[in-house]
Amino acid sequence: MKRLPIAAITLLLLSCDHGLAPPPPSTFKPGFGGTVYFEKGTWPGPDSLVGLWIFASQEYPLDSVKVLQGLLSSPPKIFLYPSFTENLPFSVDSVSYSFLLPPSTYYYVGVIQQFAPELSTRSLRVVGMYGQSDVPPLPIPVVVTETDFVKGINIRVNFRKPPPQPF
Amino acid sequence: MKSFLHIALLVLWTATALGQTSSGTITGTVKDTETGQPVVGANITLRGSFIGAATDAKGKFQLLRVPVGGHSVIVSMLGYERLAIEGVIVARDQVRRLDVMIRSVPLQTEPVIITASRREQSLQEVPASVATLTARMIADRNNITIDEALRYVPGVNMLSDQVNIRGSTGYSRGVGSRVLVLLDGLPYTTGDTGEINWETIPMFEVERLEIVKGAGSALYGSSALGGVINVITREAPSIPELRFRAFSGLYDKPQYPEWDWSPKPRFTSGLLASYSGKSGSVSYLVSAGRTVDESYRENDAYHRWTLFTKLKVEISNSQSLTVSGNYVYRSHGNFFWWKDLTNATRPADGQRDGLVTSRRGNLSLAYKEFLSDKFFYTIKGIYFGNFWRDDSLGRVNNVSASHLFNLDVQATYFVNDIHVLTFGVAGNFDKVNANLFGSHPGVGAAAYAQDEIAVTGDVKLTAGLRFDWQKVSVLKATAQVNPKLGLVYLHDKETSLRMSFGSGFRYPAIGEIYIESSTNVSQVAVLPNPDLKSETSVSYEIGINRSVGNAMSVDLALFSSDFENLIEPSVQIKSYHPYPGSLVEVTGPVIQFENVTKARIQGLEAVIRVEWWKKFFSTDVGYTYTWSRDLADNTVLKFRPRHIVYTAGAFSWDEFRVSADFRYLSRIERIDENLVRLAPIVDGEQRVAIKLVDINTSYDLIGLGLPIRAGFSIKNLLNYSYVELLGNLGPVRTYFLSLEGIF
Numbered sequence: 001m002k003r004l005p006i007a008a009i010t011l012l013l014l015s016c017d018h019g020l021a022p023p024p025p026s027t028f029k030p031g032f033g034g035t036v037y038f039e040k041g042t043w044p045g046p047d048s049l050v051g052l053w054i055f056a057s058q059e060y061p062l063d064s065v066k067v068l069q070g071l072l073s074s075p076p077k078i079f080l081y082p083s084f085t086e087n088l089p090f091s092v093d094s095v096s097y098s099f100l101l102p103p104s105t106y107y108y109v110g111v112i113q114q115f116a117p118e119l120s121t122r123s124l125r126v127v128g129m130y131g132q133s134d135v136p137p138l139p140i141p142v143v144v145t146e147t148d149f150v151k152g153i154n155i156r157v158n159f160r161k162p163p164p165q166p167f
Numbered sequence: 168m169k170s171f172l173h174i175a176l177l178v179l180w181t182a183t184a185l186g187q188t189s190s191g192t193i194t195g196t197v198k199d200t201e202t203g204q205p206v207v208g209a210n211i212t213l214r215g216s217f218i219g220a221a222t223d224a225k226g227k228f229q230l231l232r233v234p235v236g237g238h239s240v241i242v243s244m245l246g247y248e249r250l251a252i253e254g255v256i257v258a259r260d261q262v263r264r265l266d267v268m269i270r271s272v273p274l275q276t277e278p279v280i281i282t283a284s285r286r287e288q289s290l291q292e293v294p295a296s297v298a299t300l301t302a303r304m305i306a307d308r309n310n311i312t313i314d315e316a317l318r319y320v321p322g323v324n325m326l327s328d329q330v331n332i333r334g335s336t337g338y339s340r341g342v343g344s345r346v347l348v349l350l351d352g353l354p355y356t357t358g359d360t361g362e363i364n365w366e367t368i369p370m371f372e373v374e375r376l377e378i379v380k381g382a383g384s385a386l387y388g389s390s391a392l393g394g395v396i397n398v399i400t401r402e403a404p405s406i407p408e409l410r411f412r413a414f415s416g417l418y419d420k421p422q423y424p425e426w427d428w429s430p431k432p433r434f435t436s437g438l439l440a441s442y443s444g445k446s447g448s449v450s451y452l453v454s455a456g457r458t459v460d461e462s463y464r465e466n467d468a469y470h471r472w473t474l475f476t477k478l479k480v481e482i483s484n485s486q487s488l489t490v491s492g493n494y495v496y497r498s499h500g501n502f503f504w505w506k507d508l509t510n511a512t513r514p515a516d517g518q519r520d521g522l523v524t525s526r527r528g529n530l531s532l533a534y535k536e537f538l539s540d541k542f543f544y545t546i547k548g549i550y551f552g553n554f555w556r557d558d559s560l561g562r563v564n565n566v567s568a569s570h571l572f573n574l575d576v577q578a579t580y581f582v583n584d585i586h587v588l589t590f591g592v593a594g595n596f597d598k599v600n601a602n603l604f605g606s607h608p609g610v611g612a613a614a615y616a617q618d619e620i621a622v623t624g625d626v627k628l629t630a631g632l633r634f635d636w637q638k639v640s641v642l643k644a645t646a647q648v649n650p651k652l653g654l655v656y657l658h659d660k661e662t663s664l665r666m667s668f669g670s671g672f673r674y675p676a677i678g679e680i681y682i683e684s685s686t687n688v689s690q691v692a693v694l695p696n697p698d699l700k701s702e703t704s705v706s707y708e709i710g711i712n713r714s715v716g717n718a719m720s721v722d723l724a725l726f727s728s729d730f731e732n733l734i735e736p737s738v739q740i741k742s743y744h745p746y747p748g749s750l751v752e753v754t755g756p757v758i759q760f761e762n763v764t765k766a767r768i769q770g771l772e773a774v775i776r777v778e779w780w781k782k783f784f785s786t787d788v789g790y791t792y793t794w795s796r797d798l799a800d801n802t803v804l805k806f807r808p809r810h811i812v813y814t815a816g817a818f819s820w821d822e823f824r825v826s827a828d829f830r831y832l833s834r835i836e837r838i839d840e841n842l843v844r845l846a847p848i849v850d851g852e853q854r855v856a857i858k859l860v861d862i863n864t865s866y867d868l869i870g871l872g873l874p875i876r877a878g879f880s881i882k883n884l885l886n887y888s889y890v891e892l893l894g895n896l897g898p899v900r901t902y903f904l905s906l907e908g909i910f
Contacts, residue, residue, distance in 0.1 A: 018885070020508065021423060022509045023850075072739075072756055074841075084847050
């Protein structure tokens with residue numbers, strides 16, 4: 001019985017940490033970054049430009065069903081930049097990015113466009129990719145490790161000459 | 168208006184006239200058996216009538232207008248044995264003397280519970296785990312809302328505003344509740360989303376809360392899967408009184424400078440006042456309040472106005488009519504989740520300008536009549552209206568109006584010394600009109616019955632059954648049958664064993680069935696699901712309650728609940744028509760409420776209370792272990808902490824009181840990853856165990872001749888940083904000052 005107050009005090013002492021804390025500013029986060037260049041004069045009209053993201057996929061090749069499944073799987077196999085609800089800026093010549101991701105090999109990295117209001121298998125297409133300019137062009141895998149932030153992952157987008165579909 | 172006045176006057180006149188029939192008076196004293204000292208505040212009532220009084224500072228009481236004849240006089244008082252004195256005969260114009268001695272009893276028999284069986288029972292008669300919170304306990308902790316007060320009840324935890332009893336609810340994104348909340352015995356969930364709206368409960372006028380753990384649909388119908396919380400408002404006193412409570416709180420700086428977003432201190436304050444009394448056979452209570460909270464987070468401030476009134480007419484010694492109603496207006500910033508952990512007190516970018524305004528109110532009527540001292544019935548009805556809209560950057564996003572009516576007719580019959588029958592019928596009508604949910608009606612009906620059987624002097628069996636029928640809009644009607652069975656064995660005066668079995672169900676809210684938005688959540692379509700079925704539960708419990716002398720009580724319980732067809736939002740790739748009437752079908756990700764899983768929650772609970780040093784010091788410890796499994800994929804259920812520990816210590820010396828609370832909830836093991844990803848909630852997966860310490864002190868100025876109580880509290884003394892819900896930093900250290908007075 002006399003131990004009860006001691007137990008209570010012990011519990012109190014256990015609570016002397018401060019719980020959640022903001023991440024330290026210097027914390028390293030793995031990922032990759034670079035610049036997306038948009039071919040001038042190829043931007044589509046606003047009716048067919050609903051969403052625009054950089055994507056990083058752990059599998060290749062893809063089709064639109066795999067894209068949706070990869071986004072929703074747990075853990076996800078496909079990641080979007082800036083985020084599911086935010087887009088890359090429209091009607092610009094270029095945009096720099098820093099895409100923070102879990103360490104993995106991303107076999108397919110590129111830019112994906114949503115051209116219809118509903119996010120569906122019929123409303124997505126790849127409009128640019130990080131890859132070799134062979135015919136047909138092939139993606140170059142990007143390897144992200146615990147200790148690496150990969151720079152120089154530049155992607156060219158020409159809305160009028162997208163890579164071969166399905167992607 | 169004129170007609171209303173005429174009716175009111177007629178009722179008053181009738182009540183007064185009825186009170187003047189041939190009668191006598193009972194007068195006397197109530198004293199403690201052991202000490203011989205007067206017992207102050209003991210309640211003396213006549214069984215089967217509304218005649219009653221409380222003892223004064225000298226232990227004296229007086230019952231006026233007692234009908235001529237023989238009566239049973241009930242004497243009750245917290246901490247004392249309830250006493251029934253049979254055969255008290257009163258002659259015309261006689262002043263009958265009655266001096267009573269009552270004996271103090273161990274702690275666990277103190278509360279009188281009405282929720283477990285829809286009638287008054289002592290706690291030892293109840294075959295389920297029950298906790299109570301009194302107005303005094305709530306005021307001592309400076310709690311401003313009911314949900315805040317519930318955070319101190321063993322086995323109960325809150326996830327933002329969603330209440331869990333032993334892990335029942337988890338987090339269902341603000342829609343639906345697996346715990347039923349009653350206001351004075353009537354269901355109190357909103358018509359559109361089926362959620363609990365805590366702010367509309369008149370906190371200042373609450374007499375007590377009763378929390379019955381385990382499935383309770385056999386008496387109360389939908390939503391009572393995990394338990395029932397009954398909020399009981401107070402009765403007006405016989406002597407007019409003006410009460411007020413004023414409080415002011417200051418939020419301390421957050422633990423880290425990154426979170427210190429406001430250049431000025433943030434305050435919360437409120438003033439609540441009520442006037443109540445009794446005139447003849449009419450008692451009245453009017454209460455109003457204003458609360459402002461600047462919040463410790465950006466765009467999270469609110470302003471709230473509240474109005475509550477309760478009028479009770481004792482039409483005769485055996486009939487009463489109570490009318491009550493409230494109205495709440497609130498304007499609240501729309502903080503859904505943080506920007507990220509570095510900016511934990513700032514909302515995500517899209518929520519910086521959101522504002523929700525709501526107008527909510529209810530009106531209820533309750534008629535009660537004793538047909539004899541063995542039979543009484545009640546007729547209760549409530550209307551609950553909810554109107555809210557959320558705006559962002561001056562644009563209206565969502566609007567909802569819902570109207571919900573509930574009616575309940577109940578009778579209780581004390582058949583003989585062995586059987587007590589409780590039975591009744593209930594009905595509800597619901598009407599929703601909202602851009603997210605459409606326009607839909609709902610209707611339901613139910614019948615229930617329960618028999619409490621005193622098998623022997625030591626064993627009591629309770630058996631009950633309820634049939635529920637529900638129909639929403641054009642969907643096919645569904646029906647539910649929910650049984651209950653309970654057994655209490657009083658081994659001796661200090662030990663009782665209990666066992667119970669009960670089932671529960673929750674019919675999906677109109678919002679869950681009909682929510683529809685083509686691109687409302689992260690461009691993912693949200694679709695209705697007319698095939699949604701009721702979720703169900705079956706609960707078992709075995710428990711023991713033992714007191715050791717007058718200073719210690721221990722309650723242990725083992726519990727197990729199985730849930731079927733749990734309704735949760737799921738994300739799947741499906742083919743659908745992007746808007747009503749569309750001929751085009753697309754295939755893409757959709758969010759829908761679905762019956763997704765079955766689950767099992769098992770665990771144990773221990774509640775120990777000890778009073779030390781002649782009751783100057785008390786300690787309470789509550790521990791709940793919850794082992795919850797999703798049986799579909801054999802994983803831990805989302806949003807359930809495994810360990811909950813609540814401890815409290817209180818020291819009282821004359822007018823001075825100091826208390827401390829410590830609450831520990833283990834880190835939630837599993838969260839909704841889709842919510843984090845699709846919302847998206849940046850750093851939404853960040854969470855820790857919750858460890859909170861509160862200190863409360865109060866000083867009663869009655870010794871100085873002032874009927875005022877001053878209080879000071881520090882909540883979250885250690886300024887611990889935590890989240891209850893994803894991306895929602897809990898309140899920082901807050902200093903509270905309060906003044907409470909009765910004139």
